[in-house]
Amino acid sequence: MITDQIVHVLSQHWLPIVVAALVAWLVRNRYHNGLNKYPGPFLASLTDWWRFFDVYGRRPERSHIALHRKYGPVVRLGPNTLSFSDPDALKTIYGLNKGFIKSDFYVVQQSVVKGHSLPSLFSTTDNDFHMQFRRCVNSAFAMSALVQYEPFVDNTTKLFLKQTERLYINDPGACDFTRWLQFYAFDVIGEITYSKRHGFIEKNEDVDGIVAYLTKLFLYVAPIGQIPFLDRLFLKNPIYLKLSEWGLLDATFPVAKFARARMAERLPELENGEPVLPTSEKPTVKSPDLLSKFLAAREARPDFMTDTLVQTMAVSMAFAGSETTAISLSAVFYFLLKNPAALDRLRREIDDAAREGRFSDYETGLVTWHESQTLPYLDMCVKEAFRLHPAPGLPMERIVPAGGLEIAGHRVEGGTIVGCSAWVLHRDENIFGEDVEAYRPERWEVKGEGDEARVKVMNGTMLQFGMGSRTCIGKNISLLEIYKLVPTMLRRFEIRFDDPDSEWEIVNAWFVKQNNFITRFKLRDIVMPEKGVKA
Numbered sequence: 001m002i003t004d005q006i007v008h009v010l011s012q013h014w015l016p017i018v019v020a021a022l023v024a025w026l027v028r029n030r031y032h033n034g035l036n037k038y039p040g041p042f043l044a045s046l047t048d049w050w051r052f053f054d055v056y057g058r059r060p061e062r063s064h065i066a067l068h069r070k071y072g073p074v075v076r077l078g079p080n081t082l083s084f085s086d087p088d089a090l091k092t093i094y095g096l097n098k099g100f101i102k103s104d105f106y107v108v109q110q111s112v113v114k115g116h117s118l119p120s121l122f123s124t125t126d127n128d129f130h131m132q133f134r135r136c137v138n139s140a141f142a143m144s145a146l147v148q149y150e151p152f153v154d155n156t157t158k159l160f161l162k163q164t165e166r167l168y169i170n171d172p173g174a175c176d177f178t179r180w181l182q183f184y185a186f187d188v189i190g191e192i193t194y195s196k197r198h199g200f201i202e203k204n205e206d207v208d209g210i211v212a213y214l215t216k217l218f219l220y221v222a223p224i225g226q227i228p229f230l231d232r233l234f235l236k237n238p239i240y241l242k243l244s245e246w247g248l249l250d251a252t253f254p255v256a257k258f259a260r261a262r263m264a265e266r267l268p269e270l271e272n273g274e275p276v277l278p279t280s281e282k283p284t285v286k287s288p289d290l291l292s293k294f295l296a297a298r299e300a301r302p303d304f305m306t307d308t309l310v311q312t313m314a315v316s317m318a319f320a321g322s323e324t325t326a327i328s329l330s331a332v333f334y335f336l337l338k339n340p341a342a343l344d345r346l347r348r349e350i351d352d353a354a355r356e357g358r359f360s361d362y363e364t365g366l367v368t369w370h371e372s373q374t375l376p377y378l379d380m381c382v383k384e385a386f387r388l389h390p391a392p393g394l395p396m397e398r399i400v401p402a403g404g405l406e407i408a409g410h411r412v413e414g415g416t417i418v419g420c421s422a423w424v425l426h427r428d429e430n431i432f433g434e435d436v437e438a439y440r441p442e443r444w445e446v447k448g449e450g451d452e453a454r455v456k457v458m459n460g461t462m463l464q465f466g467m468g469s470r471t472c473i474g475k476n477i478s479l480l481e482i483y484k485l486v487p488t489m490l491r492r493f494e495i496r497f498d499d500p501d502s503e504w505e506i507v508n509a510w511f512v513k514q515n516n517f518i519t520r521f522k523l524r525d526i527v528m529p530e531k532g533v534k535a
């Protein structure tokens with residue numbers, strides 16, 4: 001009887017009931033967790049669709065910068081989301097042992113294997129799992145391990161130089177430089193991880209559509225990650241998951257296929273019980289690439305480090321390490337070309353070093369990591385590019401632990417999503433000076449009194465690699481690539497814009513990619529040492 005009456009009332013008055021429920025939901029959102037005290041766009045306080053569409057517009061970093069300039073250090077970006085621009089917030093949100101976990105934005109970035117989401121080191125939201133995982137693989141990324149990877153980078157770099165000459169000098173045409181650098185970054189990571197390149201540079205093509213796949217994936221992840229529930233309707237919907245579980249659907253990421261093939265080549269040796277550590281008596285790999293180190297971790301911790309985790313780790317290298325490195329390399333070259341005074345000064349520094357005989361290679365122009373570390377202006381140019389164009393383009397979201405906490409002087413309830421954006425922090429005039437929009441490497445120069453302390457504060461505010469326990473594990477590898485490739489290219493080539501008046505186009509799909517950065521190359525005579533080359 002009562003049911004009949006309810007159905008009757010609902011069918012008669014469904015419209016006002018829906019409107020009332022909607023209004024109640026919006027009011028609840030607006031006052032959720034007491035966040036109504038924080039300023040921000042009114043619509044953002046009512047629904048996450050505001051930030052969905054902001055990110056869908058592909059330039060959310062611009063709105064985040066503008067919002068913080070308008071509203072101050074805390075901006076409400078959603079009913080349950082706050083963005084902080086106060087550097088003091090960094091220590092709390094990303095600090096070690098503070099209990100913050102990554103938000104569901106990262107769950108959207110998990111791939112699906114056999115019907116289940118597969119958390120990676122990058123995308124896991126479980127701090128205990130993360131801690132164990134990171135401990136297993138950490139040593140593979142230590143600064144001391146860099147020396148072992150340098151020959152891999154050298155191999156790919158020499159090929160890159162040769163192909164740049166073949167494709168863009170012998171057969172002069174314009175080069176889509178961001179794409180070309182992306183090919184480079186993919187092949188370096190392939191070589192460091194598996195001792196085998198994917199073949200992007202050789203073929204000058206997007207092998208297996210890997211770049212196109214990643215681009216599409218990030219274009220999906222960025223907006224959907226603002227309302228992670230939507231992922232359950234699209235890529236992780238129950239039908240799709242079941243089909244994947246039953247093996248009727250194989251949506252394996254092309255990089256994962258490559259990883260599986262490389263693991264299959266190594267695993268038979270493992271099954272014979274031979275150790276994989278390069279230091280072991282019978283090494284099964286010639287030089288210690290990342291895969292050999294992950295497999296060694298599997299030997300050391302078989303209870304935790306399963307084959308699946310080894311593969312996940314190998315795949316993450318391409319997923320997290322290629323686009324980000326290519327973006328950063330593009331930024332360094334782009335800003336140098338746009339700022340001829342900086343380019344001249346850097347070139348002088350490199351040519352002087354060459355004249356003084358400080359490089360070991362006068363044939364190909366290759367610069368070693370060690371040599372690159374003696375070029376202070378190069379360091380300033382790279383840092384300034386990281387500042388002005390950091391690869392991560394959205395706030396790195398974390399969930400406040402239960403019980404709540406004070407963040408930069410503001411009490412925030414547990415469960416609230418909080419984050420800082422590198423694009424906002426890197427444009428803090430109190431820290432970087434009034435001309436934050438200018439590319440001025442000299443701001444990193446330590447010349448007079450007080451400079452050291454000022455630069456230290458600037459360094460402490462840089463967020464391009466994230467911060468704290470979830471900071472980028474591949475930072476040293478990417479620095480190895482960047483600090484070697486930039487001076488090497490400048491020794492070998494004159495690089496100029498195809499059209500000096502054109503600007504690049506920016507697409508912020510979580511990582512902030514550049515399009516329309518078209519260059520031309522001219523071969524340069526390598527500057528020789530004044531005292532001649534040592535035999």
Ligand code: HEM
Pocket residue numbers: 121122123134189316317318320321322324325328390391392396397463464465466467469470471472473474475477478
């Ligand atoms: C310039 C190049 C790079 C940039 C700008 C960059 C940026 C970042 C950022 C911002 C994070 C933290 C994300 C967050 O907290 O939300 C991160 C994490 C990570 N990065 Fe990088 N990355 C770069 C290169 C690399 C490379 C070369 C690799 C692999 C060889 C790599 C692998 C990873 C992994 C596995 C994580 C997750 C670490 C963890 O949670 O413990 N990255 N990266």
